[in-house]
Amino acid sequence: MGKRALVLGGGFAGLESAVRLRARGFEVTLVSDRPYLFIHPTSIWIPTGELAFDDACLDLAGVAARRGFELRVGKVEEIEGASRRAKVDGRRLAADHLVVALGASRLRPEGVEHTVTLGGDPAAATSFRMALEALLARGRGRIAVGFGGNPKAPSAVRGGPAFEVGFNLDALLRRRGLRDRFELTFFAPMARPGERMGAKAVEAVGRMLARQGIAARTGRKILSFDAGGVALEGGERIDADLVAFLPAGDGHPLARASDLPLDEAGFVRVDSGCAVPGMPGVWAVGDVAALEGPAWRAKQGHLAQAMARVAADNAASCEAGGAPCASYLGHLAIVCLMDTGTGGALVYRDDRTERLVPLPVVGHWMKKAWGRYFKAERRGVVPRFPGM
Ligand SMILES: Cc1cc2nc3c(=O)[nH]c(=O)nc-3n(C[C@H](O)[C@H](O)[C@H](O)COP(=O)(O)OP(=O)(O)OC[C@H]3O[C@@H](n4cnc5c(N)ncnc54)[C@H](O)[C@@H]3O)c2cc1C
Structure with missing residues (x-):
């Protein structure tokens, strides 16, 4: 044995x-x-x-x-x-x-119960969906999407998924013909959120937020959340009917x-x-x-x-x-197929390289295909492809 x-x-x-x-x-x-x-x-x-x-x-x-x-x-x-x-x-x-x-685990800033989220308890994804549908049924409103930092563990932040959520909300509103009735705001405490993905990725994401009309409120510490939005350092606020927030890991x-x-x-x-x-x-x-x-x-x-x-x-x-x-050190790299709701981008970073490959349309379907492949491979239905 x-x-x-x-x-x-x-x-x-x-x-x-x-x-x-x-x-x-x-x-x-x-x-x-x-x-x-x-x-x-x-x-x-x-x-x-x-x-x-x-x-x-x-x-x-x-x-x-x-x-x-x-x-x-x-x-x-x-x-x-x-x-x-x-x-x-x-x-x-x-x-x-x-x-x-x-x-x-995840950090719990004050008032975080007023936010919807992903990660942590899977049931949160369903609660997020219900809160979003209830707001969309009202016909107009303000949505803020952001992520938090952990100064003690910068490797535990969830920036990429927060961008994905923002872009997917934008795409959903456009599909439903509601985009002009909803304000979308992206927030994060870092001055250059997503910087760990590399300079090219930060610039590309910034351009895309601007192109989609998503306001960016970055570089201000998040103080707390309440029923009306987000309180930021320096007396600033983001007023919102729905706040989607991905806290950093702990x-x-x-x-x-x-x-x-x-x-x-x-x-x-x-x-x-x-x-x-x-x-x-x-x-x-x-x-x-x-x-x-x-x-x-x-x-x-x-x-x-x-x-x-x-x-x-x-x-x-x-x-x-x-x-x-x-050793795991040779595997340290950021590999992310970042979904934008209508397409995607492959982000890769290691010690030598910083790459961002735009994948309009196909990127979205590649990420979806990866989800199906992952399940099939784990079940033993298809073989494992190298690097996946
Ligand atoms: C919204 C989102 C999108 C992401 N997108 C990407 C991406 O595109 N690419 C990427 O590479 N990474 C992505 N990540 C990160 C990735 O999901 C995590 O790095 C990964 O899940 C870590 O795996 P893990 O097994 O260490 O932890 P987890 O996936 O968190 O698994 C931990 C497991 O332990 C179980 N557990 C916890 N406590 C107990 C207990 N007391 N008793 C028994 N079981 C317990 C939990 O139920 C869970 O099943 C994303 C994360 C989020 C939240």
């Missing part, structure tokens, strides 16, 4: 960990608090009604059966790194390798309550091989982990999956008596 691995979290990082560890001969148990993986990148179309909620969900039981790991749907309540154990629904589970893949509360070493934002410290320092057999992958590397580094789905493969390969090396030599 193979060594046992316990994977906590059923998102991009957790599922990839389970699949790779199983392929490396481990007996794997994956714990997820929901029976499905939520595909955040395609959830941007739930509020505008272009994607049904279920289409952004991948049933984990089917994948587990196909890939040969055990799925436990339950809530992780405690993590004990030193003993490689976790408490799940009141029961302690132990393993030879513990992979922490619980994702991030450390997971279970990691904070555990013995795992954390950075100042509450993310789990790892070395380049995704091993948690001082805790043999404990790994942290995806958004839950503290990233090292260049200032522009960003927590993304593709990186979460790469980290999962690195950790699994290193766990297998350790069991074979070798040294863990895989």
Whole structure:
């Protein structure tokens, strides 16, 4: 019988960990608090009604059966790194390798309950859709879309999806012939939001906001939200009937309550091989982990999956008596097919290159096709293409 691995979290990082560890001969148990993986990148179309909620969900039981790991749907309540154990629904589970893949929590600025959002609890996407439809039924109004920062963890901001939401709202209003009756405003505390994607991307996004008539209010700290909009530093306000806001990520509360070493934002410290320092057999992958590397580094789905493969390969090396030599640092790159509602742009950034490739019309359909491909590949219906 193979060594046992316990994977906590059923998102991009957790599922990839389970699949790779199983392929490396481990007996794997994956714990997820929901029976499905939520595909955040395609959830941007739930509020505008272009994607049904279920289409952004991948049933984990089917994948587990196909890939040969055990799925436990339950809530992780405690993590004990030193003993490689976790408490799940009141029961302690132990393993030879513990992979922490619980994702991030999110900062909660004052009054955030007055906003609609994406990310975090998947149900938020449906609430967003209902609030948007209620406003559109009124026939006119003001919508503000923005994202927040986390000075302690700049890699945890969600700028790209906020731009996508703004452009998709613009496209929806145009499709319905309502654009001239709704004001759209984009806001962010940074002077140059999206800068980590590279200078070309910032300029292109700025041009596009202007072209679509979306006002930009950037460079002012967000103080709070209320029923009438957003309060900004310096006594400024954005008055809005609906505020869509994507807060920055923050450390997971279970990691904070555990013995795992954390950075100042509450993310789990790892070395380049995704091993948690001082805790043999404990790994942290995806958004839950503290990233090292260049200032522009960003927590993304593709990186979460790469980290999962690195950790699994290193766990297998350790069991074979070798040294863990895989590293996630070579996978640090921003790769984003940014949707604009009617098209898209491929944004790529690494240490050497900054690219933005406009993909009018086709970009939108490529991202949609990626969502379908991801589900089919995870289910084992189609093979995995290199780099995807
Ligand atoms: C709107 C949006 C759009 C995005 N678009 C892109 C994109 O286009 N490209 C890209 O690369 N990235 C994108 N991202 C980022 C990407 O989705 C994340 O980086 C990725 O989901 C991280 O994967 P993860 O597995 O680490 O975390 P998550 O996907 O957050 O998964 C964590 C899992 O752990 C589970 N969990 C948490 N707590 C517990 C508990 N106590 N017990 C049991 N289970 C628990 C959660 O339910 C969840 O299933 C986007 C994010 C958002 C919000």
